[in-house]
Amino acid sequence: MTVRTRFAPSPTGLLHIGGVRTALFSWAYARKHAGTFVLRIEDTDLERSTPESVKAILDxxxxxxxxxxxxxxxxxxxxxxxxxxxxxxxxxxxAYYCYCSKEELEAMRAEQEARGEKPRYDRRWRPQAGKTLPAIPADVKPVVRFLNPIEGVVAWDDQVKGRIEISNNELDDLIIARPDGTPTYNFCVVVDDWDMKITHVIRGDDHVNNTPRQINIFKALGATLPQFGHLPMIHNDQGQKLSKRRDAVSVVDYDQAGFLPEALLNYLARLGWGHGDDEFFTMAQFVEWFDLKDVSPSPSRFDREKLLWLNAQHIKVADAARLAARVAQFLAEKGVDTAGGPALTGVCALLKDRSQTLVEMADQAEYFYRPLTPSAEVVEKHLTADDLTRLAAFAAGAAALATWDQPTLGQFIKDFVKEQGVKMPLVGMPVRAKVLGTTHTPSVDAVLALLGREEVLKRLAA
Known part of the structure; x- marks a missing residue:
């Protein structure tokens, strides 16, 4: 059997991180078994589906x-x-036609609720041997209902949740086509999975209630049943289901917040699945290790601090040129022109080990392209009259250096500290404050080397 999985989002909003995790697990299962991963857009909800949402999903x-x-x-x-x-x-x-009007269905529900019964369609139009059906009304367009089995149970061995059994008498004769002839969700899903030869349906456990209905339709069609695996929900730090209104849930949010896609996938993979104590891993490793039997059936809690930590780990090993391409966009949004400064690739290489996000990296990179204004506290502490006198001597010595690179600058700073008879912070902090406008930077020699002699001396003299 060739494994075929699918991701089937509805285009009614942005791509949700819960959906991304579903897509990730479906993708990984297909890749693990040298199978096929299918993308299907379930756009039959005409009132809520939009082209913008389709584009957001594809993007x-x-x-x-x-x-x-x-x-x-x-x-x-x-x-x-x-x-x-x-x-x-x-x-x-x-399947059969049902001619119940909206008013009849509402009256049916009210009577059942008054008797303390679970509201459901009473199957009055369901054909049965020896049963006389009502006269077909002339003014009602019928729906088409599925002839759901009345006796027995629907059972399946869920790849995540284990054995699940639902009694057929708990299930309604669900509508599979509306009065205008358009088919409904549960029916379309079955036909799609049948036609596309999907072997493994991996989706959120909010679909568990749909599964017995869909299994019965599969059987009615004489189609081969796929295997089902229902993934647990993702909760926020309050233990509530992630909400689009309350939580940052769109992948667009994480891109704009400066996360790397591989870091987000790494984190989502660990929500409900694990491989020993491994926290940081590549997608190639994830595919190699992944198995549905290792997915927990319990909800997972989203931890932004853990995601930040993972993002920092992925930034450290990422290619600096790739980081620079995204950081350049963040800097442009801040109105920072990088054309006249050091190569952004070199700046990102220097900042890789001290940034949790690319937005944070862009904030740190800014002082390479325009000096920041130091805070009053920094001025008071690190730019006193004595500091400024010492900085003038530092500038004169730096101007006389034969070469301008990190080793030369490092040795010059050590010699200058010794000559001045002070400790390193009394030179390093004022230099940072004067040249960069902040005291939180990588090593002084590395920063000055990247900035270049002309820019450093200009800022020292300003």
Whole structure:
């Protein structure tokens, strides 16, 4: 059997990180088993689906680099196929027309609630041997309902949650086509998974209640059942389900906050899955290690501090030129022109070990391209009259250096400290404050070397 998995988001908003984790696990399972990963856009919710959301999903998948082998497929382009299958089911007797009006359904629900019963369709239009159906009303367009089994149970061995059994008498004869003929979600999903030969449906456990209905439709169609694996929800630090209104949940948010996509995937992989004590790993390692049996059925809690730590680890090993390309965008948003300063790749290489995000790296990189104004506290502490006198002598010595590189500057600073008879902070801190406007920088010799002789001497003289 060739493993085929799918990610099937609805384009009703931005790509959610819970969706990214689902896509990641589906992608990894396919890659682990040399299978196929399919992207499907479930866009039948015409009121809420938008082209902007479709673009956001595709852009988000591109940013996290979860490459799909087939697709994207769009459900709205498959309407003829759904209608064809519905006609086949009507002919086979596994579906039927229901002519209940909206008012009848509301009255049915009210009566059941008054009796303390669970509201459900009473199957009055369900065909049965010896049953006389009501007269077909002339003014009602029918829906098509699935003839769900009444007896027995629906059972499956969930790849994450274990054995699950649902009694058929708990399930309704769900609507599979609306009065205007458009098919409904649970039906479209089954036909799609059947046609696309999906072998493993890996999705959030908010779909568990849909699964028994879908299994019964699979069986009615004579289709091979896929295996199901339902992933636990992701909760915020208050233990609540992640909310688009309350939490940063879109991958766009994390891109704009300066996270690397591999760091986000690394973190999401650890939400509900683990490989011993390994925290920091590549996607190649994740694919090698991944197995659905290692996914916990319990909800996971999102920890931003852990994500920041992982992001810092990935920044440290990332290519400096790649980091510079994104940092340049953040600097441009701050109105910083990098054209007249040191190569941004070199700056990022220097800052890699001290940045948790690329936004933080851009903030630190700013002083390489324009001096910052030191705070009153920094001026009072590090730019006293004695400090300024010492800085003038420092500038004169620096101007006379034969070469301008980090080793030469490092030795010059050591010699200058010794000559002045002071400790290193009494030279390093004032130099940082005067040249950069802040005392929080990498080593002074490295920063001065990158800035260049002309710019350093200009700032010292300002």
């Amino acid at each position: 988000g998948m591109h940013w996290v680099e979860l490459d799909y082998d087939e697709g994207p497929f769009y459900q709205m382009q498959r309407m003829d196929r759904y209608k064809e299958v519905i006609q086949q089911m009507l002919a086979a007797g596994t």
